[in-house]
Amino acid sequence: MQKFILLIVTCLISTLCYAQYPEEDPDEPVLKIGGALRFNYNLSTWKKDQLERGGDFGYDVFRLNVESAYKGIKLNAEFRYYSEAFGGGFLKQGWFQHDFSENSQVQVGLNQVPFGIQQYNSNNWFFNITYYLGFEDDHDMGVKYIHDNGRWQWQAAYYKSAEEFLFGLAEPSPNRYSYDITGRNKENNQLNFKLVRRMGDSLAHELGASLQGGLLYNLDTERNGNRYAAALHYEYKPIYSPWNVKLQAMLYRINPRYATGADLDFVEMGAYGASYNVATRGEMYTASVAYHLPIDTRLLQGITFYNNYGYYNKQVDGFENTHMNVLGALFTAGPMYIYTDAAFGYNQPWLGPEWTNSLALGTPGDTDWHMRFNMNMGYYF
Template identity: 80%
Template sequence: MQVTLPQRILICLPLFLLLHTACLAQYPEEKPEEKPYLKLGGAVRFNYNLSTWKEDQLDRGGDFGFDMFRINAEAEYRGIKLNAEFRHYSQAFGGSFLKQAWFQYDFSEQSQLQVGLNQVPFGIQQYNSNNWFFNLTYYIGFEDDHDMGVKYIHDAGRWQWQAAYYKSAEEFVFALTDPSPNRYSYDVTGRNKENNQLDFKVIRRLGDSLAHEVGFSLQGGLLYNLDTERNGTRYAGAIHYEYKTAHSPWNVKLQAMLYRFNPNYATNNDLDYVEMGAYGANYNVANKGEVYTAGVAYHIPIDTKLLQGIDIYNNYGYYNKRVSGYENAHMNVLGALFTAGPMYIYTDAAFGYNQPWLGPEWTNALAAGTPGDTKWHMRFNINMGYYF
């Protein structure tokens, strides 16, 4: 019997299907390979300032120069993320160093784990301020502080909580030497080293738009003294409130905090202050005190080719030093942020009273101060940055 072509196809079809099924079983279909994700960015900033306590600068009409160059990197591959920022300043301001760098794993849309140099969960985040100068909390190590450790974040909408353990501050030298002040955020330096720190922060969001954030923060850790080779202790607590929403032009920040440093100094060197450092220089800070801060900002949308918005703000901080004979400190910054495409231009009038960056006294402004001879000083500052 002669078999026609269509008949041959019908006879071979079952055999073909059987072989195809066997091949699929042996070589299952591979999922498309996940591609690595990488995003690079950065910023270049220049700065103009005019300080009332600098006679030579007043004669020159201020100074205008380089502020900072930075590179940012965000990456993700096989569920592991990276977030890093490297900054370069002039040598007088500490030179080059990491601002932040951590590995991240997301357990879900609500929960994540960060390991590395990440932001300490304390107080209002990301900033307890709206201006370029931050607030007084930054200058004693409690605003936008970054340390080396592990942090867990759970955010379920109305509730957010964070828990963290930090082995060290921004540690760059693994030796029993004074910690380097070449860093972004203020930490205890000099003859003491921060170590074994625990942080816990919780936020409750209120209102239909979740615009009201009420929270509290707790922090505790050790201070290893290089002279006595013994650990002292430190702790801090804060309550805070912030109003922020995309539906309102207003932003309000309120915070009250206290802290205590108890370093284990040698018997003949029992001081009422610790050294703290950042940007290449140290100064002294009272061992204990409270800081009260308040800030308000208002956003004005602008629809032009050059300018897209102006944020007007005022941030105030009061530092109550709990050491007998130490004079308290104040800081107030009135200013505006201009948004022009990729450029952010901060224009600030920053007033300081016993503030090392806003007055002639550097070493003891945040410790004893200058009792009997303290005055308010002002620094007019314009910081212009191109962010890419």
């Protein structure tokens, strides 16, 4: 497996070396600095004390974005600082980039994994169920090549590890932005390939297929297991129409090398300072629709209405499945983006009282739908 990975990486590097370079480098350095400050209000139906208080309103995140370019090398980085309860400060993304032409580029560093609908498989603040298992807006450490000529796009990537903040044999820290396997297992040596075909006069229809495979090192047995995933997606995103539709189906398998007698049907996954258990086998189906209503007023420029649904079929006997649906609207007011979500969950750790096993065993025979009303207000600069 490792020899096969080295062969793929060698082929990828060879492709990059023979790509066409730009005719000239920019003479002057470019630096752009931006960011956001966000606050959050939420009211959860399963929290009696919160219902008595009328919800909670507080700090969400402060983020800083930096983009730079000089002599053909670009930089893209985003640092986020959450409260200590949600992981504190960490790098969300950060990579070096070189454009070989208008249609091709390479990124090296902590970049977005090419899998499924990008950048988001959702329209809301809560994402879709794919995010909570590491398959939406995931970022890992490696090298990615992108070629896009409008009609066709393909991406190939090799990731040495996930968001690596602790080196050696230390357990992966859950203080990170995107969900990765944590606990006594570490993601390593991952390959991704994604192919997209755009159709129609305005390229509004997008069909895509994604493949992912990698190793999983167990800290106790010091042996590698394996993992893989595949997805098919369709997205309708016309330039001059207010509608957006996202459909995706995917499956995954995780085969950790636990010690003899300790075989488990779940692994730990973590982000935002905490971990939970996730089934080692499953399928996910998601469907999202959004409609943008432009508004020409001094304060409000538009409202985007959306409904995003996700179904997680755990293919482990005795594990109860998960549903997630988010109904809401995004209000755009100058530099402010205000998400108002009514998020409903069934065996979803962020949308119910059970945290540790919602995405694994669940609570068979005693599961209810729960709702969290959430309003996120962000000023982007």
